[in-house]
Amino acid sequence: MILISVRTSTPPPVSVHRKQVVLPTYRPHAPDRNPMFLEKRVYQGSSGRVYPLPCTDRISEQAAPHTWDAVFIENEFISVMILPELGGRIHRALDKTNGYDFIYYQPVIKPALVGLAGPWASGGIEFNWPQHHRPSTFMRADVAIEKLPDGSATVWLSEHDPMARMKGMHGVRLHPGKSYLEVVARAYNRTPDVQTFLWWANVATRVHEQYQSFFPPDATQVADHAKRATSTYPLCDGQYYGVDYAARARDGIPAGELPRQFPPPPTRAKTGTSEGKSPASNDLSWYANIPVPTSYMCMGSKQDFAGGYDHKAQAGLIQIANHHISPGKKQWTWGNHEFGYAWDRNLTVPDEKGEYAPYIELMSGAYTDNQPDFSFLQPGETKTWSQYWYPIRAIGPVQQANRDAAVRLWIGDGIARLGVATTAVYPNAIVRLLLSRKIIGEWIQTITPDRPLRFETMVDRTIPAEHFTLSVLTREGNELVSYAPASARPATVPLPAVEPPPPAEVKSADELFVIGLHLEQYRHATRLPEIYWREALRRDPGDSRCHLALGRWYLRRGELAEAEQHLRASIARLISRNPNPYDGESHYQLGQCLRQQAWASPHDTDKIENAYAAFYKSTWNQAWQGAGYHALAEIDGLRGDWSTALEHLTRALRLNTDNLRARNLQVIALQQLGRKAEAALLLRETL
Numbered sequence: 001m002i003l004i005s006v007r008t009s010t011p012p013p014v015s016v017h018r019k020q021v022v023l024p025t026y027r028p029h030a031p032d033r034n035p036m037f038l039e040k041r042v043y044q045g046s047s048g049r050v051y052p053l054p055c056t057d058r059i060s061e062q063a064a065p066h067t068w069d070a071v072f073i074e075n076e077f078i079s080v081m082i083l084p085e086l087g088g089r090i091h092r093a094l095d096k097t098n099g100y101d102f103i104y105y106q107p108v109i110k111p112a113l114v115g116l117a118g119p120w121a122s123g124g125i126e127f128n129w130p131q132h133h134r135p136s137t138f139m140r141a142d143v144a145i146e147k148l149p150d151g152s153a154t155v156w157l158s159e160h161d162p163m164a165r166m167k168g169m170h171g172v173r174l175h176p177g178k179s180y181l182e183v184v185a186r187a188y189n190r191t192p193d194v195q196t197f198l199w200w201a202n203v204a205t206r207v208h209e210q211y212q213s214f215f216p217p218d219a220t221q222v223a224d225h226a227k228r229a230t231s232t233y234p235l236c237d238g239q240y241y242g243v244d245y246a247a248r249a250r251d252g253i254p255a256g257e258l259p260r261q262f263p264p265p266p267t268r269a270k271t272g273t274s275e276g277k278s279p280a281s282n283d284l285s286w287y288a289n290i291p292v293p294t295s296y297m298c299m300g301s302k303q304d305f306a307g308g309y310d311h312k313a314q315a316g317l318i319q320i321a322n323h324h325i326s327p328g329k330k331q332w333t334w335g336n337h338e339f340g341y342a343w344d345r346n347l348t349v350p351d352e353k354g355e356y357a358p359y360i361e362l363m364s365g366a367y368t369d370n371q372p373d374f375s376f377l378q379p380g381e382t383k384t385w386s387q388y389w390y391p392i393r394a395i396g397p398v399q400q401a402n403r404d405a406a407v408r409l410w411i412g413d414g415i416a417r418l419g420v421a422t423t424a425v426y427p428n429a430i431v432r433l434l435l436s437r438k439i440i441g442e443w444i445q446t447i448t449p450d451r452p453l454r455f456e457t458m459v460d461r462t463i464p465a466e467h468f469t470l471s472v473l474t475r476e477g478n479e480l481v482s483y484a485p486a487s488a489r490p491a492t493v494p495l496p497a498v499e500p501p502p503p504a505e506v507k508s509a510d511e512l513f514v515i516g517l518h519l520e521q522y523r524h525a526t527r528l529p530e531i532y533w534r535e536a537l538r539r540d541p542g543d544s545r546c547h548l549a550l551g552r553w554y555l556r557r558g559e560l561a562e563a564e565q566h567l568r569a570s571i572a573r574l575i576s577r578n579p580n581p582y583d584g585e586s587h588y589q590l591g592q593c594l595r596q597q598a599w600a601s602p603h604d605t606d607k608i609e610n611a612y613a614a615f616y617k618s619t620w621n622q623a624w625q626g627a628g629y630h631a632l633a634e635i636d637g638l639r640g641d642w643s644t645a646l647e648h649l650t651r652a653l654r655l656n657t658d659n660l661r662a663r664n665l666q667v668i669a670l671q672q673l674g675r676k677a678e679a680a681l682l683l684r685e686t687l
Helices: 245-251 338-347 509-521 529-539 544-557 560-574 585-600 605-618 622-639 642-655 660-672 676-686
Strands: 015-025 064-074 078-083 089-095 112-115 118-120 125-128 142-147 153-160 167-174 181-188 195-197 199-206 211-214 221-223 230-232 294-298 305-310 315-320 328-333 359-366 375-377 382-393 405-412 415-422 426-435 438-447 453-458 468-473 479-483
Touching: 015 142, 015 153, 064 153, 064 167, 078 167, 089 382, 112 338, 125 181, 181 199, 199 305, 199 315, 211 359, 305 359, 315 359, 359 382, 405 468, 405 479, 415 426, 415 438, 415 468, 426 453, 438 453, 509 529, 509 544, 529 544, 544 560, 544 585, 560 585, 585 605, 585 622, 605 622, 622 642, 622 660, 642 660, 660 676
Parallel strands: none
Antiparallel strands: 015 064, 064 078, 078 089, 089 125, 112 118, 125 199, 142 153, 153 167, 167 181, 181 382, 195 375, 199 359, 211 305, 221 230, 221 294, 294 328, 305 315, 315 382, 328 359, 405 415, 415 453, 426 438, 426 468, 468 479
């Protein structure tokens, strides 16, 4: 046993400060005279239409010093630099214990025309929503700093999405005594209609021939964008992105694919899954092995972590997210070959060694597992989640991790190598190696973010690795993390996605509806959802779902008469046997349609009365109570009936407490009723 003294000092509070930083910058040319608004532009598998934003098409060819507003947040372990003027991106994340940038630090702002609206800069952590490479990635986000009683602090970055009118926020949060960076995200649909969104945190890390990314051990399959292509992982046993990896594994790397700058290492550092052996030429986890621009997204993992490891620097990165709501795990690279090197030159400047440092992107997606992969937000709905990142050192790629600790256990040739990294100081932590639940080794050591545990011990070489377990406990006996290797299972490649057939070739009206919904949900750039719904109505003129879908489609276009016709037809089928439909959306959307008509014809009192009745009917179903009661309260307010408005808002907020527009209207209702103290309290709670 090894016993090390305890470090007991109270960690200092997190510090936050703002200052100006000067970085060489290549400026986008503002599209002020001839803005482009593009239709049917394909972008990342979805629509590249950016109205009302213009699309920037030129970047300056010379850099000039530019002063950027920066926010720095740091504790005793890590320092984080945020640039609010670039969409609130994290520009730098430094491990203070060893000086390692565990996020790619870009010394220059050198955008390329990669973003949804044009300019996009590499490096750091870019927060992408409601589409990838967000429309505002090169626009300013609002900033607010929140300090909490426990000494933690959050830098909030907020915006109103200019395309769908939704509100997005991400809070960059550090905690005293913790080496992890937390990002708290809030996606709020402030519109009265259903919206779709995706969220990917795009994390860049600097790479070279000895950099290895990793997914959890249960990740045996990966997929390209939209699942157009699939592969086994980490060893690709076929072709992927036009590269014959199976032939590479059999015959070696072809001469035409040999990289000029970062050749795969002949031997691997003693930290990988096959220690001491040369990386297989078909191993997708190594940057050096991928010659062309390549994406792959993890499929089916039931674990909460992923990451990357720099074998040369003996340091790396762990990302943590609840896989039930954040299943997305992705790697992207420009490729370790001439095309990739050209993009490296395009996106950065040479370092002190004359190297245009390449990077890969290790992305984490919430409510999404692929790109594009959109989820729904109800009217007034807020979805919230957290994602975490922290640096590790010395232990190599890990097989299990959570917010508290990351572990590696390699067993081979009669040796067990153990590695444990923690995100806080754990005095006299207990590390156990078990064989079939029996302790065969125990080490007691204070483990800290700057002092991981590394150890190796002899084991019986005849016993398979899956019989061993590594367990890490606090000195009080509470388990921090454990890992038991699983038996290798054969990797199978799922079939790639196929494009839908033309409407006339689809067999059923149900499938026609689902295909149209998919095309609408994923913002397809060139395929039209409405033609599938119209084909379904040709076969069944009363199909309630397709009438609703077309009614909503016309409503968004402002074609109110056509929208009303389809919405009433949807309701007619729904109530043909029962006046109380299972779902209230058709009534809610009809209420929206009639209300907009009433605004256009204020003297037509029947329209607003019918809208009121439709909204009320929608509230008979819980799914639409929050939005329906909010809409009723808005009409009450227009009528000056603030008591009824307050009653309806109370009901709405009982179902959806985070609906900021409903909360603000409730403040107005309370003020109108003379209940100013209650209004002030509610406003403070909302803020």
